[in-house]
């Protein structure tokens with residue numbers, strides 16, 4: 001029996017799976033994924049309870065796998081048969097086997113910056129030479145500063161389950177979250193070692209990076 005952590009509890013009450021699925025669908029469409037070849041092989045790392053995988057499937061992609069370290073979240077996923085429990089720093093996938101490697105909100109959970117480097121190198125390794133990486137992570141934009149200010153107010157937390165769940169998640173992941181937010185230049189420089197940027201957006205508290213693996 002695996003114990004559910006306080007972070008996993010807060011994550012599962014932040015949004016319903018349906019809200020997550022709609023959010024991920026909007027994101028994928030905003031990147032033009034609905035126009036890509038449906039035979040594209042997708043690997044989503046740090047896939048949590050799998051709502052991102054459900055969004056890929058809803059767009060018609062069939063060759064979709066997820067990977068997450070949390071047994072509880074993988075087992076909670078509707079697509080748990082397409083998900084593996086595993087570590088983003090050592091992906092159990094063959095070199096040059098995937099067309100898309102995507103991470104949404106997972107890199108900022110890794111304990112050290114060397115772990116982020118390792119996860120990026122693994123995404124680079126499993127991608128085909130003409131593949132795409134998609135990285136969507138928190139980013140300290142003015143909007144996120146406002147969110148931090150609001151969620152620091154006990155009254156706001158008392159009035160909104162969503163704000164309270166966000167604040168509870170942030171409390172649980174604070175050391176890695178704050179270290180991540182403080183490293184903007186280093187992150188972009190590190191990502192650029194493995195990937196040539198195609199899209200870089202920083203808005204609404206998120207970095208959206210789409211890139212191509214650099215030739216070795």
Ligand SMILES: C[S@@+](CC[C@H](N)C(=O)[O-])C[C@H]1O[C@@H](n2cnc3c(N)ncnc32)[C@H](O)[C@@H]1O
Nearest residue numbers: 046047048068069070086087088104105106109
């Ligand atoms: C903020 S959640 C994001 C989940 C999902 N991508 C989403 O956006 O809803 C971060 C996820 O990273 C996972 N995680 C943390 N460290 C990991 C690692 N080393 N390897 C794989 N997954 C990891 C956690 O279990 C968690 O599910």
